Amino acid sequence: MDGIHIDNVSMTFTLPGAADIHALKDVSLEIGAGEIVTVLGPSGCGKTTLLNIIAGFLSPTRGAVRLNGHEVRGPDAERGMVFQQGALFEWLNVERNIAFGPNMAGRPRAETRAKVENLLNLVGLAGFGEKPVYQLSGGMQQRVALARCLANDPDVILMDEPLGALDALTREKMQGLILKLWQETGKTILLITHSVEEALFLGSRLIVMAPRPGRIEKDYRLPFAERGLTQDPREVKSSTDYVERREEILSMIWSMEEEIMAGGTGE
Amino acid sequence: MAENGKRPSALMMWLGLADNAFTRQKTVKFGDASAVNSGRFYSIAVVVVLFTLWTLSSIFGWVEPFFWPPLDGTVERAAKLINEGFRNVALWEHVWISVYRVISGVLLGALVGIPLGFAMGLSSIARGLFDPIVEFMRPIPPLALIPLIILWFGIDETAKIFLLFLASLFIMTIAARSGVSSVKISKVHAAYSLGASRIQILRHVILPNTLPEIFTGIRTAMGVCWGTVVAAELVAADRGVGSMIMIAKNFLQTDTVVIGILIIGAIGYAIEMVMRWLERLLVPWKGKG
Structure with missing residues (x-):
């Protein structure tokens, strides 16, 4: 089994009589086999577009996604999807x-x-x-x-805000289940979420994306998913390093959101 | 036991004369649709009153039999119709020929309309080609087509079934198309990601997703066709419930006319009930997506 290679992917939506929308610009990312990676970012940062490109539902304007030695050209059973609902x-x-x-x-x-x-x-x-x-x-x-x-x-499981519609308690239980499944099946998992707390807890790697144009802002390697397998999730989520990271990322996302508001054009 | 009032009996609840505990506690009922019960007592009452009026008017001769037949005469006529038929055709045969025309028309309409609706929901070319025709034909009442159809087919069986086919065709096409259009893209994406081929997506995702709307279409088409068949038989037919009441009118047999109308109403009601029952049985997931 091979990881996911995202090579200089750009996605531009062209509309008649309007400025081009750069949903993604020159995004490159290597995801190793068996990694669990979470993607976080304000709305409009292109995270769902990226997931749809990897799933094969969208074809990028430039660049390519490769898996198992071939280029992704459409949806396939090698890449499973879990949707919000x-x-x-x-x-x-x-x-x-x-x-x-x-x-x-x-x-x-x-x-x-x-x-x-x-x-x-x-x-x-x-x-x-x-x-x-x-x-x-x-x-x-x-x-x-x-x-x-x-x-x-499948070799890869793509999750598009899989827990987004659930209440807080159910969500915590399901986070535990996702970690357990990751451990027991050894699948490569890419999970998109709106929740900083969830992204930190589930990702052995956390990608923060920024909007306009959609791009990768930060790429963290994190210990919390590993810890969550053996420790009580509450303990992990209240540990000092987790809380520090959470505040750091929250203020990053916050400032991005403020920039969007200041930009004025909105979505 | 509830503090406010006594425990209502099952009979009173069924009749709609008592509310369940939850509704009883409500202070705002006007405008709350869920606080409106079946009102079955009043339904029964109105039927009883109408029937009593008919009985009394028969006994005292309030209405000329020419305008509305007396009850005893009607019952007698009904017995005669059942035993001897009408104009050498058994009563059940009159009813059956009308029902048969409706079922044939709806089935043929579904047979052509469903694939057409699928094509229009799935392909831009098909949608572009057929949209003007479907949208133009849809608002035309089927009865307005009768003269043209008589010119084309004469007044034999083909003409009537073709008329009903047209009446159900556009209903079925639009139902199937809107069913296809309402398939959630996440279901289709999920199926592709699970390795389904296009034909499997069509068979295992789009088709079942469309069934509830197709069913609603069949129900509507049945209703419309039942109304159309009776009207078509009024114009040109020698058999069928519609023709029966038309011929009876010519002989001033008001009682036969009334019996015919009662039969038409009862069959229409029965068709609707059967379709609702089939719907619950066959597409229990309706509206649960």
Whole structure:
């Protein structure tokens, strides 16, 4: 398995009769196999655009993304996605949602059934296989989304604010689950979030992006995700170095937001 | 037990004469739609009153039978219609031919309209090509097409089914198209990322996502076609409920006319109930996305 190579990616949206929008400008990033990387930044910094380019939903104006020795040209089962919400198939029950990828690939039924059973246990949904997904709470739906992604055994998992719609308590639990999944599966994970606290806790590496043009501002290597695997999350999040980092990044994002406001043009 | 008032009985709740504890505690009820109950008592009352009025007017001869038939005569006529049929055609056959026309028309309309709606939802070219036709035909009442259809097909069975086909075609096309357009892009993206091919996306994501709206389309088309078939039979037919009441009118058989109208209403109601039941059964995920 190979990491993700993002090579000088620029994304410009051209509209008739308006100034070009530089969603991304010369973004380069190497993500090693098995890394868990979080991306943070004010709205308009191009983080979602970057994720969509890696997923293959958008084609960059310049530059390229490479994975497993080939250039990304479209979506593929090697890159799984977890969305904020509403991406489950409500006409399928939990089991069939999770089995979607293997079923589309025509994998043997018995193999898929065993896999689904394992994943239900792994994400803490044992016994919920037969339930319609619309009867589950938001947190449980995201557990299904994670399991559905893992069932396909992708090399890379891309998460677009996966916990953004959840309440604070559920969110903390789910953060623990994401770390656990990262540890047990060894997948490369790229996670976008709005929450500084979450970005610090989940990323063994944290990328801060800045807007206008969208670019990478900072690239931190952090110990908190590793610590979160063994220690109580509350302890990690109240440790001095965590709090210091949090304040540092918060004030960075804050000043970016102020610049945007001062710029006046808005989104 | 609630402090405020007694525990309501199940019967009173069913009749809508008692509210559940939560609604009873509300102080603001006017304007709160959820505080309005079924009012079933009043529904029953109005039916009973109408029926009583009909009975009394039959007994005392308040209305000329020419304008509205007496109850006993109507019952007699109904029995005769059931036993002997109308103009050598059994009553159930009159009803069935109308229902059969509606079902054929709706099925044919769905058969063409759903693929057309899918094409219009999925391809710019198809949308551009068909949009002017669909949008132009949509507001034309199907009845306005009857003269043209009689010129084309005469007055045989083909003409009636073609009319109903047209009536349901545009409803089904628009339902399917709007269903396709309402598919959330995150579902499509998720499916692509799970390795689904285009044809699999169509079959396993877009189609099930569209089913609730297609179902609503079929329900609407059934209703519209039922109204259209009766009206079309009034104009040109020798069998069917519509033709039955039209011919009966020519013979001044007011009671047969009234029976026909009651049958039309009852069948229309039954179609709607069956469709609602099928909808709950077949697309339970409707509105839960």
